[in-house]
Amino acid sequence: MHVIAATMLLALAMIGPAAAQTQPALSGNIAIHDPSILVTDAGWVSFATGVENAPDEGTPRTKTSPDGLAWTESGPLPGGLSDWIEEELGYRPKNLWAPSVFAGERTVYLYYSASTFGSNESAIGLMTNEAFDPKNPTEGWQDQGMVLRSHRGDDFNAIDPFRIDTGGRAFLAFGSFWNGIRMIELDPQSGKPAANAELIPIASRGGGAIEAPALLEHDGRFYLFVSFDSCCRGIASTYRIMVGRADEVTGPYLDRDGKPMLEGGGTLVQAAEGRYRGPGGQEVFMVGDEPWLAYHYYDRDQGGMPKLQVAPLRFDEDGWPQLDPMPE
Template sequence: MRRILTILTLSLAPASAYAEALGGNIYIHDPSIAVLDTGMVSFATGVERAPDGGMPRTKTSPDGITWQEAGALPGGMPKWVTTELGFTPRNVWAPSVFAKDGTHYLYYSVSSFGHNDSAIGLMTNAALDPADPTQGWVDQGMVIRSHEGEDFNAIDPFRIDVGDKAYLSFGSFWDGIRQVELDPATGMLLDGAQPMPIASRGGGAIEAPAILEHDGQFYLFVSFDSCCRGRLSTYRIMVGRADTVTGPYVDATGKPMLDGGGTELLATKGRMIGPGGQEVFERDGAPWLAFHFYDDDDGGRPKLELAPIGWTDDGWPTLPALD
């Protein structure tokens, strides 16, 4: 979801993982987290047919535990979206926030469910205010586009910078996850850059890429299977790793992610149904995972969860055991 996101070091209260740890308003889809000097801000998929035009929604937390709604980004659907797509989407999907040199870059997706007539746009904010994270955003327009008939889908963006280069990973279904180089200053597509495949299930369900750099290797997190069905959701979080950000990524058995590989990190267990839509962020200098799940104890409603990432002796990510 998406880079490591820290701008300033923030000492947050420790939180045990999963469900019981978080409180307040944690109803969310596709979370992306910014860590600021006075707390945390989440960005998430907008509400369909909402008066605000389905724009990305924000929440704030002083400690990463108790969350409150801060509202949707104002202004309604950016004008370029309807002009480019030929229709007005019901909502904006899977916004992903990235911080660099004091500026926040918010990548977002516009599409219609089940189609790859889609685009990824960008908003920037030179002074994100944790007291009101909905203000200060300037839309920069379209970053990349996919059309019906092409074999990729321009949704679920995630940015990571490596050295003096920047990369955007994205994708859902079709031929899987793509990656393209960005201009690190503007956040827009680098001139002449072409999207390259980094993970695929041959048309099967894979989406929501997020990349983490750790100890000289790169870890690609994705979601397999079905989102957005409440208690019937089968989402699960998978991971592979590579020696370079561009891949090739393989799972723990050595199977390439381009050939459907992926090592399962988290799946349905107990009250937590269909965890996915994940992103990585940095908290107190350590990597964490943000994701949503469907709470079987609350009618299958989607909720936020944050979990610290640990590591096995052979360098694979782990999450705390479920209760």
């Protein structure tokens, strides 16, 4: 598997930095929640939260696109929920949440969340694929079991994973509500926690609503994107995308005004605009060498249906990321 080819970069020129005045207008099947995207020379693939109580047991769903604009449903990952989930948690989740795809040199890693609303009896699991085919994205996955776990009484929630590799090391950021976002170092090959790895706090709102971390290394700095406030309420959702910046992957992350993200800081990247309500659940992904952001929003004009949006990240003169306005 290869990163995006030059021919696809040319095909994307119309929505590249020189031409775009708004974020891209997407078409096809873009009903999605918590998107994670991988761009290859054979096309784009998205992974997303599964459908509650579906016959497939709510495993992550996939979509494909030749260009990132027009999307087609390609189905859920087969096999249902792995037995370890119910054995570990003591209950069987209605679906798996917020899968996050990471492409290594030879292996594609897919982290996912097993939980239920309002509880931190949660776990992050891992699937791997050593022969990933972007034309058949549901094939070839092997479940590798649990990565990490949170229990009642812990001050964190083991959901919403996102992996970043830097300087020969790998890290997993995760978290939702409770006391915020944590990070743990991974063994780059197994994708599971490194020996003696400790949890590192990187963002918190003191028990307030913060989740869905995503990390970007850009021009010698690290950027932590998170969602503030409430998702999953249709057009009443108040999600908004925030960001902070650090010189080291482990932090400290500060917002534009210098407020630490561990003290509730965050600089706004995307809030609701017009029919686009509650944008969040974001992830960073790469189109060639350029960073993009994928997220979902709730379409006010279609009854609050959650939908996919992707857009290139721009950086202002002070190095802060921003997005173009939403399309009409």
